[in-house]
Structure formats: C-alpha cells, structure tokens
Amino acid sequence: MRIPYGAEKEFFKYSLFLVFCNRITTSAVSAGSLLASKKTMDPVAPIYKYCLVSISNILTTTCQYEALKYVSFPVQTLAKCAKMIPVMVWGTLIMQKRYQGPDYMFAFLVTLGCSVFILYPAGTEISPYSRGRENTVWGVLLMVGYLGFDGFTSTFQDKLFKGYDMEIHNQIFYTTVCSCILSFTGLILQGHLIPAIEFVYHHYDCFFDIVLLSTVATASQFFISYTIRNFGALAFATIMTTRQLVSIMLSCIWFSHPLSMEQWIGAVIVFSSLYGKSFMKKPPPRTTPPVELVQNGESSNFKANA
Incomplete structure (x- = not known):
C-alpha cells in the first residue's frame, strides 16, 4: 500500500481486491480440508x-489496509493491541459477559500506551497519500x-462456536465464501x-506480493484456530503479544521506521500491560478424567482386598 511499483512509481490502491484474494485462497484451502x-x-x-x-x-481488513496509506506500520501494529476495549464492549453486548476491575485497568493502560505511541511520532513521516493533519486523523479513524x-x-465467532458446536473448518469455509461474494460484488x-x-x-512483482500475502493470511488463520483449540486462549494471547512486538521491530529494521523515546515508552506500557494480564490469569482447575477415577478406584480396592 505504501511502496511504489514499476518505473512510473505507481501505488496499488485497491484494498478490497486484496481482501478478495485473501478470502478466496482461504475458502479454497478450508474446502480442501473439509473434503480431505x-x-x-x-x-x-x-x-x-x-x-x-x-x-x-x-470491513475489518479493508480498514486495516486503507489505514496503511495514512499511518505507519508500527503505529497500526501497536494500535491493534487496543482491541481489548472493543472486545470487552462487544462481549458485554453480545455474550452478556461481566468484567472485573483489573480487566478495565489493563484496558486503560493499553489505551494509554497506544495513545502515547501515536501522538508522539519520531519526526515527520511522509506518506504518499497524506496532505496534512486531516489525513492523519482519517488514518486514526x-x-x-x-x-x-x-x-x-x-x-460473534466465539458465540457461533459455543452456540452451534461447529467445526473450525466449517466456519472458516462459509465465512470466507460469503466474504468472496461480498468483496467481489x-x-x-x-x-x-x-x-x-x-x-x-x-x-508482476505486485502479483507475487499479493500471492505471498494471501498465502500467509490463509496459513495464519489455520494456525490461530489450531493454537486456540490445542493450547488455549492464554497461550494464544501471549503469542499474539509477542507477534506485535516482533512485527514492530522487523518493520523498524526493514522499512527504517524510526521510533521516538515517547514511542518506546508507549510500547513498554502496552506490552507490559498485556503480558501482566496474561500471566496474572490463573489457569482453570484440572479435573480428573472418569477413566482415571475408575482406575484409581480399582487399584484402591485391590490394595484393600490384598
């Protein structure tokens, strides 16, 4: 979205086309998984x-790609950490969840760190689409x-999983098929x-970039689902926090995005809050499977009889 292509330095402007390519790749792979x-x-x-x-x-992915025209990748990556607040809001409205005081405290700290990171950039970054502060505001919106x-x-995905007991591949397939139809329209x-x-x-270099983006987007979708199912949400949250930090570091090195002292402070606030929230959660108590209870009971009876 920000790197020019060809001798004439043209920019790719069609965010919805990227969404369509991502979703059609994911739907094809999920259909193959269901059939296999x-x-x-x-x-x-x-x-x-x-x-x-x-x-x-x-709408999520389109806003993400469009925002890259107006804000840098590190700003966007760190801002993604602030999705705790909308998740809490939607969880209250859709799932009727109730959150405790520490949840709101961590959400406030993450929002504070993101705000510091966005409001104190290192120097003036020139975007090919920016023409003044109003476009930066548009990027934040x-x-x-x-x-x-x-x-x-x-x-809503969480509600579907719990309400209909559906397979991961089933939801991915029908969701991405609908996305293909809507994005194509x-x-x-x-x-x-x-x-x-x-x-x-x-x-052609743009074509290979789109293929790479679609491939990685598809693979990440299945890795996310696999991680949550086999290792739980706590491990997934920790992995995602690390991923945001690594993404910022790679972007700063690869695209030479400088970070100000205030941005480093904001990043430390965000990641410290997220890791603190993850490690302060107590794991659910493990219940002994019925088979083990039977075996223990049999062994106890055997010892008693002996």
Whole structure:
C-alpha cells in the first residue's frame, strides 16, 4: 500500500481486491480440508450468521489496509493491541459477559500506551497519500473502525462456536465464501475489479506480493484456530503479544521506521500491560478424567482386598 511499483512509481490502491484474494485462497484451502477429512460441508448455522461475520471481517481488513496509506506500520501494529476495549464492549453486548476491575485497568493502560505511541511520532513521516493533519486523523479513524469491526468479528465467532458446536473448518469455509461474494460484488460496484487486474498484470512483482500475502493470511488463520483449540486462549494471547512486538521491530529494521523515546515508552506500557494480564490469569482447575477415577478406584480396592 505504501511502496511504489514499476518505473512510473505507481501505488496499488485497491484494498478490497486484496481482501478478495485473501478470502478466496482461504475458502479454497478450508474446502480442501473439509473434503480431505470427510467432514460435512453443510452449514451448521443459518447462512445469514456467517454473512454477519463476513461483513464485519471484510470491513475489518479493508480498514486495516486503507489505514496503511495514512499511518505507519508500527503505529497500526501497536494500535491493534487496543482491541481489548472493543472486545470487552462487544462481549458485554453480545455474550452478556461481566468484567472485573483489573480487566478495565489493563484496558486503560493499553489505551494509554497506544495513545502515547501515536501522538508522539519520531519526526515527520511522509506518506504518499497524506496532505496534512486531516489525513492523519482519517488514518486514526480507520484504525478505530478496524478495532470496532474486529472486536465484533471475534466475539460473534466465539458465540457461533459455543452456540452451534461447529467445526473450525466449517466456519472458516462459509465465512470466507460469503466474504468472496461480498468483496467481489463491492469490486464490481466500485469499478475497481478491472483496474486492479490490469495493475497486477502490468506489475508482476505486485502479483507475487499479493500471492505471498494471501498465502500467509490463509496459513495464519489455520494456525490461530489450531493454537486456540490445542493450547488455549492464554497461550494464544501471549503469542499474539509477542507477534506485535516482533512485527514492530522487523518493520523498524526493514522499512527504517524510526521510533521516538515517547514511542518506546508507549510500547513498554502496552506490552507490559498485556503480558501482566496474561500471566496474572490463573489457569482453570484440572479435573480428573472418569477413566482415571475408575482406575484409581480399582487399584484402591485391590490394595484393600490384598
């Protein structure tokens, strides 16, 4: 979104086309997984519920890509850590969850760190799309939209998993199929489909970048689902926190994004709060499986009889 292509230094401007490529790749892989595992291809929940997730997910990704035109990658990456607040809001509205005082405290600290990081940039970064402070404000508004839609997406997905006991691949498949249809329709209505294809046709390096982005986006979706299912949300939250830190470091090295002292302080506040929240949570008590109880009972009876 920020790197020019070709001798004429043209920029790729079609965010929805990236969403379409990502989702069609993910839907194809999830369909293959369902067929290979011989699991049902029938929808478990009503189609309109998959569509709700698709719409919010499309808006999430579009806001994410569009915001990169106006804010730097480190700013966007750290701002993603602030999605605790919209998740808490949507969790209260959709799942009727209740949060404790420490949850609100950590959310406040993360928001404070993100605000410091965004408000005190290192020097003046020139964006190919920026023409004054109003565009920076627009970039921040896009990030707020990203956080709001992303919070709804994850919360509603959690509700579908618990309410319908559906397989991960089933939800991924129908959600991404709906996303493909919606994003393709949006490209047609905006008149961006043909220009995007022509741009990719004339810039082969852009084509390979899109293929790489779609591949990694698809792989990450399955890794996320696998991690949550096998290691739990606590391990996943810690991994994601580390991922944000590594992403910022790589971006600073790769694209030479400088960080001010205030931004380093903001980053420390954010990551300290997130790690503190993760490590302060107590793991749920482990229950002894019935088989072990029977075996223990049998061994105890055996000893008593002996």
